[in-house]
Amino acid sequence: MPPDSWIPPECFLQSLDWPAIFGNHQPVELELGAGDGGFILAWAVRHPEANFLAVERLLGRARKIAKRARALGLANLRTLRLESGYVVARMCPPNSVTRIHIMFPDPWPKRKHHKNRLIQLDFLEACHRALVPGGTVRFTTDHADYFAAARATWAAAPGWAEEGPWDASDDPPTDFQKVWEAEGRTTYRTIWRTVPPG
Numbered sequence: 001m002p003p004d005s006w007i008p009p010e011c012f013l014q015s016l017d018w019p020a021i022f023g024n025h026q027p028v029e030l031e032l033g034a035g036d037g038g039f040i041l042a043w044a045v046r047h048p049e050a051n052f053l054a055v056e057r058l059l060g061r062a063r064k065i066a067k068r069a070r071a072l073g074l075a076n077l078r079t080l081r082l083e084s085g086y087v088v089a090r091m092c093p094p095n096s097v098t099r100i101h102i103m104f105p106d107p108w109p110k111r112k113h114h115k116n117r118l119i120q121l122d123f124l125e126a127c128h129r130a131l132v133p134g135g136t137v138r139f140t141t142d143h144a145d146y147f148a149a150a151r152a153t154w155a156a157a158p159g160w161a162e163e164g165p166w167d168a169s170d171d172p173p174t175d176f177q178k179v180w181e182a183e184g185r186t187t188y189r190t191i192w193r194t195v196p197p198g
């Protein structure tokens with residue numbers, strides 16, 4: 001029987017103890033706002049040498065990820081139904097995550113809603129703390145304005161270096177990406193790596 005990937009609410013006030021959760025010391029990657037999990041499930045199958053945490057705040061979507069993980073017999077993926085900012089700032093031990101995937105986060109296009117966007121200075125500070133030195137964030141969006149705003153926020157945050165886009169031609173597509181690209185929308189992507197604040 002594959003492990004149940006669901007992290008229960010009793011753990012929400014505790015720091016995530018990765019070796020206890022996964023039963024090994026493999027590197028840990030997060031996907032924040034994982035949706036139905038199309039990307040992270042395929043990525044976890046492809047990378048048995050790493051561990052993955054799918055974070056999604058909608059119950060139905062998070063349940064779908066956990067159900068698929070069980071059907072696939074994945075031992076290296078866990079599912080957390082919670083708010084991404086809280087997970088990174090309050091639950092991830094410092095220097096413990098190698099990579100964070102943020103794929104097509106909600107763009108909140110109206111100016112009065114920009115404050116709801118995930119990419120904010122305090123969120124980037126929390127990501128920097130959670131990542132190992134040299135750890136990375138992979139960010140993708142179909143929204144040109146959000147892409148520009150996110151890059152500007154990152155550029156203003158201490159301790160980050162932008163590496164630019166990567167060759168994603170062999171990456172599993174996300175569920176939203178399939179829809180957007182079928183509609184002919186452009187995907188913008190870039191990697192940010194932590195560097196010592198200087």
Ligand SMILES: C[S@@+](CC[C@H](N)C(=O)[O-])C[C@H]1O[C@@H](n2cnc3c(N)ncnc32)[C@H](O)[C@@H]1O
Nearest residue numbers: 033034035056057058083084103104174175176
């Ligand atoms: C546009 S969808 C993209 C989903 C997936 N990454 C994909 O590309 O298919 C954004 C997802 O992020 C989730 N989400 C939005 N804000 C979140 C937050 N603060 N914490 C956790 N999940 C969040 C939404 O519920 C939704 O499933």
